[in-house]
Amino acid sequence: MTISRRRLLQVGSLGASLTLSDYLRIASANGAVDSGRSAVLVFLGGGPSHLDTFDMKPNAPAEYRGQFKPIQTAAPGVRICEHLPKLASRADQYAVIRGITHSLADHGLGTRYLMTGNLPTPVVDYPMYGSVVSKEFPAAPELPSFVSIERPVEGPGYLGAEYGPLSTGEKPRYGQPFRVRGITLDGTMTLDRYRRRRSFLKDIDTAFAGYEQLDESVRSLDRFSGQAFQIISSPKARAAFDLSHETDREVDRFGRHEFGQSMLLTTRLIEAGVRFVTVLLEGWDTHQDNFNxxxxxxxxxxxxxxxxxxxxxxxxxxxxxxxxxVTGEFGRTPKINNNAGRDHWARAMCSLMAGGNVRGGQTLGETDDKAQGPEGDGFTPDDLAASFFQNIGIDPKTEYQANVGRPITLIRDGATIPGLLA
Structure with missing residues (x-):
């Protein structure tokens, strides 16, 4: 029976517990490491209510405005929800973008649109933000370029598997062991044993080198395995994922809840040199009991x-x-339903942007008196994405080669939001 090199590598990878190889994605070997630009995406999964967060309408009828009251922020004229006092006092650090509008009030399609900045199409599989950053600004060899805490929101699309995220497999929880899939060696796999297994796989590579033409998936596996070894053997990489290095004061500052620990991990990863981190705060699909x-x-x-x-x-x-x-996939219905909830609403939503060249302390765009839709043309997810990429330092009109046989523009239709960036 003939055993292909691909199959043997699969078996070898499983035997060597190279689980990181299935999740680690790095930029090409010829890519230069950039000087330090990084990005964080906080995804509010489920679709947060714009009326109850950053686009409040206190003068609308009660069945629209809801139970919460707006409070003044540190930025003149900017008011947000009373349940966001810390963010209110830091409003000079971010911009609120209102009047974002689209038509995809479905979680899957809306998420894909907001995570790629391109209207979903069956013809082109567009990459999410982190994959583009991973390609353009690869991290140092011992670090992943792109990390998604717990699980990916979207994928690398036409850029290819090597630009997908390293997913941690779980969220950190205070007081519980946090094992990152593929980075934390289990009790039976020491670093020395891992080295021996890796040497064995290299021998397999040599034996099969001239036996068959390698396809891209096999070459990608080789690259991932090599990078997996670099990370597992790097104290810096392992330390970046280790929240035990944080003081009680920092743990309390971020919060001992799951999202707080995830945001603390996000911060540590960026500090260590990871280029892009996606962190999820889910639960915003409030069809009932919205206000509680x-x-x-x-x-x-x-x-x-x-x-x-x-x-x-x-x-x-x-x-x-x-x-x-900071964004979700859509907003929620301006009119409260019979279950004290709000349903899906893509005609109006809002997002926050901070850091880089963002001009903080302002709102951009506006919705009508009931937040049902934008005043004027509003902004699209394409515009939001173009602005985010521009702020990261990537031209949104960059072209990439894709499997459709022609160059694809990174953000096809969007334009940078006027006044957002310095």
Whole structure:
């Protein structure tokens, strides 16, 4: 029976516990390491209510405006929800973008649109933000360029598998062991044993080198395995994922809840040199009991942890080189339903942007008196993406080769939001 090199590598990888190889993606070997531009995407999965967060309408009828009251922020004329006091006092550090509008009120399609900046199409599989950053600004060899905490939101699309994220497999939880899939060696796999297994795989590579033409998937596996070994054997990489290095004060500042620990991990990864981190705060799909869900947990947790991350980046002088985007996939219905909830609403939503060249302390765009839609043309997810890439330092009109046989423009239709960036 003939055993292909691909199959033997698969068996060898499993035997060597090279689980990181399935999740690690790096930029090409010829890519130069950039000087330090990084980015964070905080994804509010489920679709947060714009009326109950950053686009409040206190003069609308009660069935629209809801239970929460707006409060004044540190930025003149900018008012946000009363359950976001820490962010209110830091409004000079971010811009609120209102009047973002699209038509995809479906979680899957809306997420794909907001995570890629291109209207989904069956013809082209567009890459998410982190994959583009991973390609353009690869991290140092011992670090992953792109990390997604727990699981990926979207994929690398036409850029290829090597630009997908390293997914941690779980979220860090205070007081519990945090094992990053593929980085934390189990009790049976020492670093020395890992080296011996890797040497064995190299012997297999040599034996099969002239036996068959290698396809891209096999070459990618080889690259991932090599990078996996570099990370597992790097104290710097392992330390970046180890929250035990943080003081109680920092743990408390970010919050001992799951999202707080995820944001603390995000901050550590950026500090270590990871280029892009995606962190999820889910639970915003509030079809019922909207105000209790938001007021008791979602808004307080977002307020505490996002403010802590902005503060720490600012204290370190890192905020100017770290672009931050906070967004969901759509907004929610302006009119409250019979279950004290709000349903899907793509005609109006809002996002936050901070760091890099963002002009903080302002709102851009506006919605009508009931937040049903934008005043004027509004902005699109394409515009949001073009602005985010521009802030990171990537031209949104960059062209890449794709499997459709022609160059593909990174952001096809969007334009940078006027006044957002310095």
């Amino acid at each position: 869900q938001l007021g008791r947990e979602l808004l307080p947790n977002l307020d505490q942890s996002l403010a802590a991350m902005l503060d720490r980046f600012s204290e370190q002088g890192r905020l100017d080189s770290t672009a931050v985007l």
